[in-house]
Amino acid sequence: MSVTLEYKKLDMVNHDFWNEAKVNYERIDELYSDNVLKDLIFGLKPAEKVDLLNILKIEQSQSQLEEDFLFRTIRMRPDFKNLVYLREFLSRKKRAVEELYERKFADSNTRYDSSDYIKLVHLFYTSPSYIYEVLVVHEWKSKGTGDLFNCTDKYSTELLEGLATKEGYQSKIINVLYDFSGQSNEYKMVAHSELSNKHYIYLMYKLTKDTKRPGFDMAKRVKDVDQLMFSINVADGIVEIKTPTKTDFYGLQKYFKENVGELAEIKHKVFTEYSEVTLTKVFREGEAASGEEPEDFEINKIIFTNSLLSKSPEITIQLPKSDIWLSVMDAFRRRVVDLNSLKDIKQIFFTSERSSRSVRSLQVGEGNVLFKLDDSNLDEEKKNSIMKKFQQKFGFPINQPIENKFKAGESEKVDRLLRLSFDEISEESDLYKNLIQKEFIQKVEIVKCKCTHCNAVFDLSEVIVRNTCPTCSGNEMFEEKQIEQKIDHDKLESFVFILLKNFVKQSDECEELPISTITYRGKKFRVYRFLHQRKPYQCILSGSILPKKMLEMLERQLVPTVLIYYGVDRETTNVFSLDTIFHTTFGAIFTSQDMPEFIRLMTTAIESLEERTHHLINTAATKASAKIKDVGDRTDDLTDYDADMFEDDVFALIKHLVPNSEKWGKEMKGKAVPEGIFALQYMKREGMNAVQQKVVFSYDCKLTKEKQGYDLRSDEKRKGLDYVQRLNNLSEISAYCTNNQVTAHVFVSNKFREGQIKTMADYFHQEIGREYIGRPIFITAKVLVYLHSQFMKHRDDIIKVNDIFMEKLHKLLTTEDFIVTTELVDELIDDVSYAAKQYTELDTNRVTKKLKK
Known part of the structure; x- marks a missing residue:
């Protein structure tokens, strides 16, 4: 039976498990000291430490994130050496880990993307069998492209599962190979990887030598093996075979012919004679x-x-x-x-x-x-x-x-070349040479050391230290040069950002903004930002599918986003995309680099994002409401929620309530500005006349993790007042506002210290000056969510009497008690609903019935 199925639970993991995974646990155990574990833990980044605690289900605290405390906590676990074994296993398997992790956790809300090592730990503690799937994918990719065949008969999922799980299926393929080799070699099914329920990869061993070899401690029996691999893709009806010898290749062909159907080889000659x-x-x-x-x-x-x-x-x-x-x-x-x-x-x-x-x-x-x-x-x-x-x-x-x-066909070629490994490149085409010339792709020669006894391949540094093979202790080794292909993210990003800069320069409707940085789970992304018709846009380049939570974070920022992927196929980006974000690929950018074409591409992206703006705001506000509702007035257990997230969520709700709003916040860190501003504009009845009213509010978000609530200390008082006074000095504010000044400064927090509210109000009253009316207003996260929920619930009424809604919202945000409550929100909605009743609707059903007569 495939070992992939033998180790589904953690309590099944033993030394045999690590042997099959090709981890030299004996050497690790023999040389182990606590410094090995310390070096591993101390080398983790902060985000990795947080993820590791979550995976191991260890309660988090600030002290536990300290290196010594974290080491002691993990050292007390009976399975602590698994973390060391996994580090050893990860060597040269990062691409396989990334691919399998994406397959297994693409739709999961629980992901840990801080590093490949953390991804591997998550895979292992979810199901140890995933380690063998990583091994199979790694071995598959390291062998390059095999022989491809179409099968004339249809495969079944029963065959896929049978080859992996049932002795009868496995005996058939083993017997065919054994007989075809002249009964000179033994075979066994080792492991498999389930890429989908219709696509499996299988790993088999062929015994090539069974000898006794001298060892330092004692002579050991060593069974040398060669690997046979094949994949079956039921969905596409394609079989791919990778074998060390033609005998094994023909043996597998015979098995498929006798038990499934004829294999038709896919010719590699490319047809070009069409227009x-x-x-x-x-x-x-x-x-x-x-x-x-x-x-x-x-x-x-x-x-x-x-x-x-x-x-x-x-x-x-x-x-x-x-x-x-x-x-x-x-x-x-x-x-x-x-x-x-x-x-x-x-x-x-x-x-x-x-x-x-x-x-x-x-x-x-x-x-x-x-x-x-x-x-x-x-x-x-x-x-x-x-x-x-x-x-x-x-x-x-x-x-x-x-x-x-085709044009897009050229872009797909670029994207495909950026995701293939060097040994998968069949020939160096002009396009491939161009990508290398521009240093987007770099070929790196790496010297490895290969053991003549066990064929194990190691980094040269591992062997130089002991001058022996770390796997079998053999001392007959030779150097082997390998070529690896690396994608230079910085070069790709620089290329894209220069094109964007030139696009902005050539457009009278655009204005460049400073490049900023977004951090998600410890990973930083550079963001190219610009204005188009005074509205902000941003562009991000990524070499892997961004997690759903990060996409939703971008969504809640309410900045239309162009996401450019490289090394990821278009179908995958479509599956994991959001309607509110415009997705394209580096290939599309590269093949449209001539400025007229690039302008057309960016114009299409901007127009598409403009069409999605209303949907973006609605979607972001709905998700933000759920997030803030979950926070409520809690101050503890907010490890996965920070001030930046709170700021984005609050703005999403404000933008939905009041379209004429702007957020500065973290985008203008270090400058004396509030989180943002919003403006209300409505017609107010004064006798027989309707008078236009325009008012502006500034606001600040104050997420706190202190049980007493947010501390509005003296410097907070000064800052709040300074924001209002600075805005009042702007000619744009005084010219726009009916009262020529900011009406109020709104504080939004998950929890306030009630005793400080009146103190803040008194401070404003004393310091702002007689000619100004600005006052502080306080609204909790709970009440803000309640206001938004009532806004959504009574949306039809609000549309009918929007002026009255804005007038009542103005009144709500200038309450004499300084604190916005749910009772005041209910009064607002009651007034709006009453006013809406004065508007009668056409009975369209009645009209329809009469027309049908």
């Missing part, structure tokens, strides 16, 4: 690429992955048992669909040779596209006929890689 202009005409004008329409070839359904319809990245056009090509042409003429890449054609369903068939597109190689035919139960003659008709219609073949000549 993207001609292909586009096929869809837009209906004319076959060959000039002659094929007979007996009716297209019933087609799926496009790229639609120009709002919020519809995928679109299907179908008409059962009828040809839909006129509808396809109409969709292209109306620009509902367009071809930017061969990958935009996801699947085509057609009827030919009295059979309904489909082809689906797959990305292979360095961005090429293969259209795979579903040829199950189809004889060779009919298959060849269908393939001929398909090429006659579209101008490119089935079951052969095709160069993606």
